[in-house]
Amino acid sequence: MESNKKYWKGLEELQNTKDFVEKNKNEFAESLPMEEVLNEAGLSTVTPRRDFLKALGFGLGAVTLAACQKTPVHKSIPYLVKPEEIVPGIPNYYTSTFNGHSVLVKTREGRPIKIEGNPNCILSRGALDAKGQASVLDLYDVSKLKGPVLNDADVSWAKIDEFVKAELSKVGGKSIRIVSSTVNSPSTKAVIADFIAKYPSAKHVQVDAVSYTGIIKANEASFGKAVLPRYRFDNADVIVSFGADFLGSWISHVEFNTQYASKRNAAALKGGKMSRHIQFEAGMSLTGTNADARIPLKPSEEGIALLNLYAALGGAVSGVKKLTNQKADTAILLAAKELTAAKGRSLVVSGSNDVSVQTVVNAINSLLGSYGSTIDLDNPSYQYTGIDSDFVTLVSEMNSGSVGAVFFLNSNPAYEYADPKAFTEALAKVALRVSFADRKDETASLCQVIAPNHHYLESWGDSNPVEGYYTIAQPTINPVYNTRNAEQGLLIWSDNAVQDYYQYIQNNWSKSVLPQSGISWKELLQKGSVTMAPKTGGAYSSAGNVGAAVAAIVAESNALAKAGDNAVELQVYESTGIGDGKLANNPWLQELPDPVSKVTWDNYVAIGPKYAEQLSIGENDMVTVKTDKYEVTLPVLMQPGQASGTVSIAVGYGRTMAGKAAAEVGKNAYPFMRLVNGTLQGNAAATISKAGGIYELAQTQTHHSIEGRNIVRETTLKDYLKDPNAGTGHRHINHAELWPEYEQPGHSWVMAIDLNACTGCGACIVACNAENNIPVVGRDEVRKRREMHWLRIDRYYTINDSGAKVTKHKEMDDLESMDNVSVIHQPMLCQHCDHAPCETVCPVLATVHSSEGLNQMAYNRCIGTRYCANNCPYKVRRFNWFNYWNDSRFDNYMNNEFTQLVLNPDVTTRSRGVMEKCSMCVQRIQTGKLQAKLDKRTLKDGDIKMACQQTCPTNAIIFGDGNDPNSEVSKALKSERTYYVLEEINTKPGIGYQTKVRNTVEV
């Protein structure tokens, strides 16, 4: 049906005007100016001047503003072809070998960032020392050579090979010498043997900076076995050490730490047993700080004391003078009693390098029946095989001009030999001088050819540190610089059939170890080591000539104990951190406080405070120590426990050509070493005099007494056996709560630290540095007390004064003698308090509590008021005073783009002005949790290990979930010995400490 209605749009339509009709024809009622716009004239319309200027102005302004935004330059380069084994963000672990210890190298995106002990390692059991932890930093050392050097010019390897081969062919009748520190790598040995086969006039001379020739020679004389035995501290109930720092630096200290702790840790105490350790020594060593009884003894008395001990044990000896040192005399008799009672379970060791002294030690151990139980001669150690006299012979050979070529492999005699001048002069007479040093060091700078060796993380290698134990090293990164394996060089120069060292090693292993052990090459690379069934350690009785030793010892003692006004006995020792000085250019190690003195970045003259008073030498004084062949001027360190009449100086310092970090750090003490009866002795008769001037040592701890506070708690074994709670001194604790209890429904991360297991070695500090990208601040900043270590080891001295314990500094000053010192080490790190004083005072909530009991730092939120650090009773918070990673004044490692590659990408570097502290390796916790989640399982106890815990050779640190009653940490914290530091202020720390138990000798 049609509608009648008509709708119209407007009057025009209704009226149907002419105009409307006309317009209605078109789609658009009004004509669009399309034509005008699109015609030529429209397109070529000139923009008005004003509009143009407006547009130009805006454009210019906008572009300028846009350009103000600095476009970040991302230097990351993606993988063109992604390697199959690398997943960005996921670390790969490779086995390798450091100093004979099998290690795991953590690599991220192809670069090694952390070294961890290999749990399969029979020496370290997964632990590692400070040097091992720090060794990764050396890979990124910019002081290293970038390529081979020939006569101070950078050349190609081909040129080097050509030159060396030509020179070798010119040697003629002269001899060739390969000088190295101990080589226990079977493949390197084979390479050298092949080289010698090609050049029959060649000989391999092994020399160690700090040598153990005395023990090797003595064993040769006593048992016909020229070896270093394997000591078994884990079998020893009574340990008597004469100056052997077996926990700090002696032979295989990581292994010894593990063994030693096994007789003193929680498990041993549970069994009601603990070893007794008596230490006689001049300077306070790390081992001395752990001893149950420590008796200061001058170097001149050491041999005499051993002879007295031998006599007291019933050894037949005549012509022994009595000890003038009354205390030592009593202690010797007591030690004899203890040793006799523990026959077969006792061990006497001496740090001396004197054959006569070691002969007496052998005789004593033989009397005690130690061979076969605490000393194993059948599975010897190959960690140090250098023979001092070999090198002496070499120097005289070189001097006579009979040496035509000399190669230095991992040896730097110009620095570490006792008589560097004689060596340097002799070396000048050698026609071909080749060094394999990775840098132009003291010796390499005297050589025509420097053929830089790979860092161990770049190269293939192997090691046979002890009998029946073989480890493999595999490269974890392509060589960073143009370096080459030293072995490869020797292979090429000797025209070996196999010139590829990797192939050579593989051949070498397939010939011997692999068939013997029955494992494949791949399995080897995965496990990192091969352990053969150990031989049974036989019992031996010493055939050493003690009678002859007596004369030598007495003569030597008289030579050391010179009379005179300023006469002192000097002891030169190897420090725990820097060691023999090979790693001196490592800022982590330089900043690692000495475990005893807490000094960083320097060596010093350690002297007993009371003795210094007699000589009117004060703290920070510069003194000159002079022997008949050498003198140094160094600052003084007051060392309680240092034997009166002695001073100690560490070797390993005073490197002049090791690089930036090692430059101007201390003085060289090696030239003090004396050659006596064919071995180098680290002691000497010296004089001491004030040199004028003062020098402040950079110490991380300057107050050394506990002031009667119960922060560290200890007891004696006797009291502990009566009451396991002894010494924990639990105080009345106010349980009133001001703050709500934090709920920790899932995990509750806590830690237990056993003060009885901790030896204070400091490996954990370097492990923490490496794991958490902790800045190195340098000597001046340490002096200003601004070291950044998240984890430190507090060390306190207590003086035992006729039965009383003096812990107050003022009272100590009044004592007549400070010889009888007890030392305690306490690792101190963020306690992750449940009632954290830092958390309440932060104005911006930059530090907050996690639901898993962690005290967390949000660096990005921190505005740096430092209130939290002030309010932390444990003083574990560290402030970024400067931009350590971007300030040329702190050119240690974080500042250098290349060295920055060592940084752990899981941990952010902190900017200037923010607070930082131990995070309880939160990145490791997170990784562990994620891994468990990916594996669709619950987190197991032990899945997550803190960096400090992992490297601890004594398992003093246990981390875990406190909510899990079966976790190791829960069990450890349940111990009666557990206490919390400053528990009376109710901060509810998450870290429980177990009291130290001393197996003190009842006189």
Added chain:
Amino acid sequence: MSSHHESILREPLVTGENITYSKVTEDILVPVENKPNKAWWIGFTVSAIGAALWVFAVSWTFWFGIGEWGLNKTVGWAWDITGFVWWVGIGHAGTLISAVLLLFRQNWRNSINRSAEAMTIFAVICAATYIISHMGRPWMFYWALPLPNQFGSLWVNFNSPLVWDVFAISTYFSVSLVFWYTGLLPDIATIRDRATGLRRRIYSILSFGWNGSVKTWQRFELVSLILAGVSTPLVLSVHTIVSMDFATSLVPGWHTTIFPPYFVAGAIFSGFAMVQTLLLVARKVMNFENYITMFHIESMNKIIILTGSIVGVAYLTELFIAWYSGVEYEQFAFLNRVSGPYWWAYWSMMTCNVFTPQIFWFKKVRTSIAWSWILSIIVNIGMWFERFVIIVTSLHRDYLPSSWVMFYPSWVDVCVFVGSIGLFFTLFLLFLRVLPAIAMAEVKLLLKSSSDQAKQKLIREGVVDPGQAAYYQESLEKYDSVSPRVAEYEKA
């Protein structure tokens, strides 16, 4: 306030002859309406150099980092917070004078309140600069304010005394500024009325249209009273809260309940000392002797001895409580203060704050300009040491002896502090040039009732007891500027 007759026994608050309303204006506006004299220029040059040093030292700190100061891992605060608390304390006298004394009808405050309040504001500015510059990342300072933000739900920590501090100081600063400016309005109007040209236009804007009507005056009085009421709690709260930065912590030597009253007393103590330091010079240089009389000086000295003694009692109480608490850390902290390596700081503090002000018990001393000035300086030094002692000696040896350290200031520490004094004096000297240093309007209020001239008139009229009149005249001897008239009186 009111112009009722007051007892002839009361000391006059304005001395001098022929003091008329216009003379008050003329006298007080001399420095504002004329070119500065030589003394001002010397003072200003020295201060400006100091302020420049401050700019330099603070810029240095910002550029390189807080590491340029002498702080370390154990002592996280030292000269910075010492300076901060010192300046906040100095700022205290201003509010006390302007608010509390107003409420208590202490009319003698009228001639000193203006400068004291100005001093307060400048001191708080100096303190605030320390708050910013002591931060590790000063460019993030505004994170301490509860501002709505885009960081998610990030808020400030209301448990933190530092946040309370931010509130306390900013409230204090804003209230003090408003109070000061309100008081300035009639005086600015006076300057406006006398000025011409650009000056007139500027002061006209600054006077907020003050027209001197009764309604204006009434509102002015009311606002002053309300602001006095608002500020009075601030006198107590500001330094109480500053003290809580320490008192709520658990550092031995800080964790003390006595801190709030002790800090407030100390603040007033140092504030009055600084008022003395400034005004004793200003009244001489600017010829304000008739308005800031010996009576004012003596009154302030009395407050100094009172608050100084309170502080002294607090020091002794602390020692006693430390011993009585039986807490070894507490006991050690105080033993260490008294006899530790910073013993000299403790005993400087004791000498300057407790022993020396006691000589104000002698009227001769407290009515001597020279002594008053010297002692005011000593008190300022002593109060700086008090904060140094509290902060540094508590921190440097706290719980774990392994972390015990010494603190040594760096040159930057010293420059920031010396520079902040320069900044303070620069601001103060500029203030003297552009605004009346004495509240003209409020002094004029006293002219009819409390001036010497009004009292002499009463005596001449014989409406007062002759004995009392004689007492009044005798007591005039201690006012320095009236001596010729005493002789005149004796003649008569």
